[in-house]
Amino acid sequence: MGEQLVLRVIEIFSELLETATEKRQSLGVCKLLYSIAGSAHHRLLQICSPKLVQILDQYLSAESDELRTVSAKVFITLFQRQTEKTFVDPILNNSFLTKLKTLTIDKNDVEAERLIITLKFMMQQAPGLRIEDRMLTLCDIEGKKGPFTIAQAKIIKALASSFAAKVFTKKFYFSVMLALQEELRAKEIDSEERIQYVLMAFAEIIANIPMHEAMQVNDEIERFLLDCTKLKRPGFFLDMIAHYCKYTNTNIEKLAESYLDSVLVYINSSD
Numbered sequence: 564m565g566e567q568l569v570l571r572v573i574e575i576f577s578e579l580l581e582t583a584t585e586k587r588q589s590l591g592v593c594k595l596l597y598s599i600a601g602s603a604h605h606r607l608l609q610i611c612s613p614k615l616v617q618i619l620d621q622y623l624s625a626e627s628d629e630l631r632t633v634s635a636k637v638f639i640t641l642f643q644r645q646t647e648k649t650f651v652d653p654i655l656n657n658s659f660l661t662k663l664k665t666l667t668i669d670k671n672d673v674e675a676e677r678l679i680i681t682l683k684f685m686m687q688q689a690p691g692l693r694i695e696d697r698m699l700t701l702c703d704i705e706g707k708k709g710p711f712t713i714a715q716a717k718i719i720k721a722l723a724s725s726f727a728a729k730v731f732t733k734k735f736y737f738s739v740m741l742a743l744q745e746e747l748r749a750k751e752i753d754s755e756e757r758i759q760y761v762l763m764a765f766a767e768i769i770a771n772i773p774m775h776e777a778m779q780v781n782d783e784i785e786r787f788l789l790d791c792t793k794l795k796r797p798g799f800f801l802d803m804i805a806h807y808c809k810y811t812n813t814n815i816e817k818l819a820e821s822y823l824d825s826v827l828v829y830i831n832s833s834d
Contacts, residue, residue: 566607573599573611577618586627593622593633600640612641612650620658624666624678635681639689646692655694656701664714679721686725695725696735704739710746710753716760719743720767727771731779740768740783747799748790762799766806774813781818788825797829 576592583589600608600615615637622634638658642651659682666675686694699722702715711719719739726736743765752758772780784804791800804822808815815822 566610569599569603569607570611570614573614573618577614580618586630589622590627590629590633593619593630593637597633597637597640600637600644605644608641608644612645615641616654616658620662623658623681624662624674626677631677631681632684635685635688639685639692642692643689648697651692652697652701655697659698660701660714660718663717664712667713667717675717679717682718683721686722695722698722699726699735699739704735704742707742710757711742711761711764713757713760716743716757716764720760720764723764723767724771727768728773728776730768730772731776740765743768744787744790747787748794750794759802762802763806766803767810769803770807770810772813777813777815780813784822801826801829 573596576596579592580589583592596615596619599611603611619634619637622630623638625631625634638654642654645651659678663675663678666672666678682694682698685692698718702711702718703709726733726739730736730740743761746758746761747765769780769783784807787803788800791797804826808819808822
């Protein structure tokens with residue numbers, strides 16, 4: 564009886580959200596749903612979780628920061644209380660990766676960026692959930708059969724700061740960088756738009772590798788320059804090195820002249 568009552572309450576809240584005309588109304592309902600997610604006993608949580616996810620999914624990319632935050636907290640709570648891969652991973656796939664693919668196709672960059680901000684928030688708030696590892700796995704890092712989609716490349720770029728420090732020490736993270744490099748080295752480029760997102764994901768990883776790995780990073784940069792020179796893709800190197808120099812926390816003073824020389828070679832390029 565109690566379970567049916569709670570489910571009916573959730574249904575009423577869902578109807579209220581559909582008819583809400585002010586942000587404060589929607590926020591109030593979302594906070595009540597957050598309370599249910601945190602207080603429901605395990606069996607009830609298992610029963611009502613699908614409905615909570617269905618109701619709050621739309622707010623993960625909402626324009627309101629407050630609505631996004633509360634909704635993200637509900638998802639975090641559900642994941643923390645039901646950590647099974649069979650529960651968490653399908654939700655991450657549908658609510659983030661699949662939705663991001665749709666937003667990308669629709670050219671809805673603003674909402675896509677809000678969704679990525681929510682994903683980063685969840686990673687920061689609940690590091691124990693290892694959301695970055697789950698999302699990378701969903702991006703088909705292991706057993707990759709085809710090129711990364713724009714959505715996958717965006718996800719990898721968004722996650723880069725969370726794993727870049729372990730690229731040279733953890734095989735799984737190193738394989739992420741390798742997979743990106745392989746696409747950038749491909750003889751044929753299927754889509755200039757898509758490959759640019761792949762390039763920026765690679766550049767973001769390189770830029771976030773910490774200072775104590777500076778020599779290994781420089782080796783990767785020099786190798787990438789050779790690849791770009793061989794494949795006659797100077798734009799790839801120029802975009803990557805520009806991103807790296809702008810965002811890295813590594814002191815590159817000693818290498819700046821070398822990087823500048825590599826760039827100046829193309830100053831009169833027709834490309």
